[in-house]
Amino acid sequence: MIITRAPLRISFVGGGTDIKEFYSRYPGRVLSTSIDKFVYIVSHSGYSDSFILKYSQTEVVENVQDISHDRFKAGLVSHGIEKGIELASFSDLSSGTGLGSSSSFTVALVKSLHALKGKKINKETAARESCELEIDTLGHPIGKQDQYASAYGGLNVITFNTDNTVTVDPVHLDYKLRASFENHMMLFFTGITRSANTVLDDQKTKIDDNFETYKKMSDSVILFKEKLLAADFKGLADMLHEGWVMKKTLAKNITNSNMDVLYEAAIVSGAWGGKLLGAGGGGCLLFMAPLEKQNDIQISLEQKAKELSLGGFKRVKFGMTSSGVDILFNTSNTL
Amino acid sequence: MEKYIDDFADAVITQMKTLPKDEIAKAISIIESVYERDGRIYVFGNGGSMAMATHWVSDFNKTVFSHNLDSKIKRFQAIRLPSTESEITAWANDVGFDMIFAGPLQNYIQEADCLIAISSSGNSPNIIKAVELAKSHHVPVIGISGFSGGKLNELADAKIVVKTEPGAYTVVESVHNAILHLLTSYFQDYFDYIVEKKKND
Numbered sequence: 001m002i003i004t005r006a007p008l009r010i011s012f013v014g015g016g017t018d019i020k021e022f023y024s025r026y027p028g029r030v031l032s033t034s035i036d037k038f039v040y041i042v043s044h045s046g047y048s049d050s051f052i053l054k055y056s057q058t059e060v061v062e063n064v065q066d067i068s069h070d071r072f073k074a075g076l077v078s079h080g081i082e083k084g085i086e087l088a089s090f091s092d093l094s095s096g097t098g099l100g101s102s103s104s105f106t107v108a109l110v111k112s113l114h115a116l117k118g119k120k121i122n123k124e125t126a127a128r129e130s131c132e133l134e135i136d137t138l139g140h141p142i143g144k145q146d147q148y149a150s151a152y153g154g155l156n157v158i159t160f161n162t163d164n165t166v167t168v169d170p171v172h173l174d175y176k177l178r179a180s181f182e183n184h185m186m187l188f189f190t191g192i193t194r195s196a197n198t199v200l201d202d203q204k205t206k207i208d209d210n211f212e213t214y215k216k217m218s219d220s221v222i223l224f225k226e227k228l229l230a231a232d233f234k235g236l237a238d239m240l241h242e243g244w245v246m247k248k249t250l251a252k253n254i255t256n257s258n259m260d261v262l263y264e265a266a267i268v269s270g271a272w273g274g275k276l277l278g279a280g281g282g283g284c285l286l287f288m289a290p291l292e293k294q295n296d297i298q299i300s301l302e303q304k305a306k307e308l309s310l311g312g313f314k315r316v317k318f319g320m321t322s323s324g325v326d327i328l329f330n331t332s333n334t335l
Numbered sequence: 336m337e338k339y340i341d342d343f344a345d346a347v348i349t350q351m352k353t354l355p356k357d358e359i360a361k362a363i364s365i366i367e368s369v370y371e372r373d374g375r376i377y378v379f380g381n382g383g384s385m386a387m388a389t390h391w392v393s394d395f396n397k398t399v400f401s402h403n404l405d406s407k408i409k410r411f412q413a414i415r416l417p418s419t420e421s422e423i424t425a426w427a428n429d430v431g432f433d434m435i436f437a438g439p440l441q442n443y444i445q446e447a448d449c450l451i452a453i454s455s456s457g458n459s460p461n462i463i464k465a466v467e468l469a470k471s472h473h474v475p476v477i478g479i480s481g482f483s484g485g486k487l488n489e490l491a492d493a494k495i496v497v498k499t500e501p502g503a504y505t506v507v508e509s510v511h512n513a514i515l516h517l518l519t520s521y522f523q524d525y526f527d528y529i530v531e532k533k534k535n536d
Contacts, residue, residue, distance in 0.1 A: 036371075120446060122473045154364060172360035175525045179532070322368035327446045 001044045002115045003329040006108040007034035007321055008092070008099040009149035010187070010277060010286060012236075013243050016250060017218040018143030018160050020135075021207040026214070028160035029221035030145040031171070031228075034153040036319045037092040039104040040328075041112045044086045051076065054088035071106050074137045079113040087112075093316065096193025098278020103146030106130040111325045118332060126325050127151035127166070153324025157221055171225055182320055184233045184288050186271070188301055190262065191312025192282030210250050217246060237272030237288035244275035258308050259285070262301055269293060269300040284316065343505070350497050350510045359514065362477040362493035363521055365449050369475075370411060374447030379416035379436045379465065383508050384453035387515055388415045391451070394519040402523070403530045411522075416440055416465065436465035444472055451477045453515075455507045457485025457496070466490050479514060481507030 009032045017028030053059040053072050062083065067073035072087060087109075095101045107130045114121045121129075130147040134140045144166060148158050152168045155178075159167040173181065207214065220239060227235040244263075259276055262285055266274060270293030277284040289297055298315055305313035369376055376395065378388040395413035400406070417423055417439035426438040440450075450469045454462045457480035469476050470490060478484075478491025482501045488494045497510045 120473050153368060170361065170364060172357070172364055174363075174521075175528060179528065321371055322364050323371045324368075326372050328372070 001042065001329065001331050002112055002327065003040060003042050004108045004112040004115065004325065004327050005038040005040045006104040006111070006150045006325040007153055007323070008037045008039070008097075008101050008104050009034050009146060010099065010318075011145060011149070012275075013224045013239060014217055014221045015145065015243075016143070016247060017214050018145040018158075019141075019207070020143075020164075022211075022214045022218075023160035024162055024164075025211075027162060027218065028143075028214075029218045030149075030158045030160075031156070031221045031224050032145060032149045032158065033155040033320045034149060034322075034324060035099070036321050037099065037316075039092075039101055039108050040090040041105070041108040042088045042090070043112045043116055045084055045116065047084075048086060049083055051083060052086040054086075070138055071102075071109060071133065074133050075106070075109045075113050078133065078137065079117070081113065081116065085116075093189070094193060096283065097189055098276065098283025100146035100150060100278075103130060103134065103142075104150040106134055107147055107150045107325045111327065115327055115330060115332075120327075123151045123153075123168075123324055151325045154322045155320060157225060171228065173228070177229075177231055178320055180231060181228065181233070182318075183291060186266075186274075186287045186289055186294055186297060187277075187316045187318055188262070188285045188287075189312065189314050189316050190259065190282055190285060191305065191310040191314075192258065206251060213246050213249065217243060233288055234272050237274065239273075240275045240286070240288060241273030244273075247275075256282075258310065261308065262304055265300050265304045266297050269297040271297050346499075346503070346506045347509050350499070350506060351513060354510075354514065355495055358493050358495045359517065362451075362495060363518065365475045365477055365493055366518065366522070369447065369449045370409070372447040373409070373412075374445065374449065375412040375414055375443065376449055376451060377414050377416050377440060377443070378451040378453070379462070380453035381459055381461065383504070384455065384511070385415075387453055387508070387512055388451070390512075391415075391515045391519070394516075395522070398519055399522045399526055402527055406530050406533075408526065408530060408533070414443070433460040433464050436461050437468045440465050440468055444469065444474060446472060446474060449475045449477065451479065452487055452491070453479045453511060454485070454487050455481040455504050455511075456501075457482065457487035462487060463490070479511055481511070 011030055011032040014030035018030055022028055050060050050062055051064060051067060053069055055069060059067060061067055064076050089105060091101055107126050110129045111126050127148045131144045134142060144160060145158055148166055148168060155171045157169045157171060224239050266287050271287040271289040274285060274287035277286055378391055380388050392413045392415045395411045400410055416436045422439050423435050426435045452462050452466050463486050466476050466487060475492045477493040478487040479495045480487045481497045481499055484496035488496045495514060497507045499507055
């Protein structure tokens with residue numbers, strides 16, 4: 001039995017510039033951190049003659065082509081894994097939260113499938129193969145930031161170079177600055193889950209129209225890093241807000257009235273600024289706020305969520321982490 | 336005599352003022368990620384570097400938590416390689432001196448772990464063997480070297496090199512000890528903070 005895990009991520013600035021239609025013309029950049037919420041993949045071989053897959057549903061099938069979970073299927077096919085395998089996924093948060101969990105799943109799966117064959121892969125390979133699986137094999141209209149953020153872990157500037165390579169530069173904060181940064185952030189799950197793909201499809205077709213906006217988003221990563229190292233949290237919040245305003249112009253459906261109502265309520269209650277996490281349409285809201293306002297903000301948002309009948313709305317406490325995809329447990333006897 | 340003392344102090348101070356801060360930050364980040372995933376830290380070196388490795392292990396397995404010995408917070412698992420003197424002679428006598436670190440390391444190594452290799456020249460064959468073993472497992476390596484860094488500095492993920500003329504062992508090892516204590520000091524403060532935060536939660 002093998003257990004792997006890969007972290008979810010919070011992306012601060014530059015999201016969207018990781019799409020090939022953009023970074024093939026100008027380097028894309030994202031600043032993001034992994035957090036202490038994970039997707040786990042457990043793989044077990046030997047006792048059954050079928051493919052057994054356990055996630056929000058359970059599949060027991062004889063033929064790999066009959067698997068309906070697209071990433072499980074693509075992973076098993078590309079690794080040529082025969083019947084007699086049981087795979088299960090567990091997640092600390094539901095999918096569709098805008099925290100990159102779909103790609104965390106793929107990264108943990110890729111790591112696991114290699115380990116099943118006795119092979120250890122590095123972070124770059126885990127990230128690259130996850131991108132290949134999701135973007136090239138499955139044709140999802142997504143970028144590459146989530147796979148790299150999850151495989152590498154930590155707080156990083158991730159650069160998507162025009163030659164298709166990716167550079168991951170860690171941003172080192174001492175524990176005091178990191179703790180202070182964490183304490184000024186508030187993360188809320190809106191209760192609305194969505195697939196990134198519809199929003200991103202629309203966004204991709206409009207790269208030409210919005211090229212200058214994308215450039216600004218990519219360049220803003222450098223200033224964000226400077227402000228972070230200078231502990232200018234108010235300045236960071238302003239940048240998140242600007243990024244969010246810019247992003248809303250890129251495609252329809254990035255925001256909706258519920259998101260806007262919640263966002264406004266947080267600002268009125270004293271948040272400095274924030275953004276929606278993920279491609280848009282639902283997911284999580286991230287705010288930066290002074291410590292003394294956080295209680296008011298939380299009460300106000302919970303009230304608004306009730307009025308909007310958002311049953312799943314809740315605050316998500318999190319910590320920033322340094323580790324990426326890992327094998328936690330492996331019973332194979334090889335050294 | 337005073338001049339001799341001043342000259343040595345100056346040589347050390349010059350190095351201390353030009354520490355590779357970014358690489359030390361990388362090392363701290365590697366140790367943090369090992370702690371997060373419950374991995375172990377293997378530390379080793381030859382001669383004086385082995386003495387420093389032993390000292391560092393006692394710091395990381397106790398001093399780091401010395402203000403919080405009663406707290407139930409997860410602790411570090413630092414291991415000096417090899418962990419017994421018998422293993423050194425067993426591997427040296429039976430297999431070869433170049434296997435005294437890699438041999439025992441092979442028994443323990445898991446992907447969640449990391450290495451701290453200390454070598455002034457950065458070229459000791461027994462150090463490089465262990466580092467290569469770690470690299471083949473994709474286990475991150477913190478290389479603490481001197482002179483021009485040698486092969487250790489090429490292979491390491493965190494490349495902490497104290498750049499001096501070849502053979503300046505006393506200066507290099509003095510600075511190595513300070514860097515190792517910097518790591519101890521950082522994590523002692525870090526755990527004081529974590530324990531305090533848990534109390535307030």
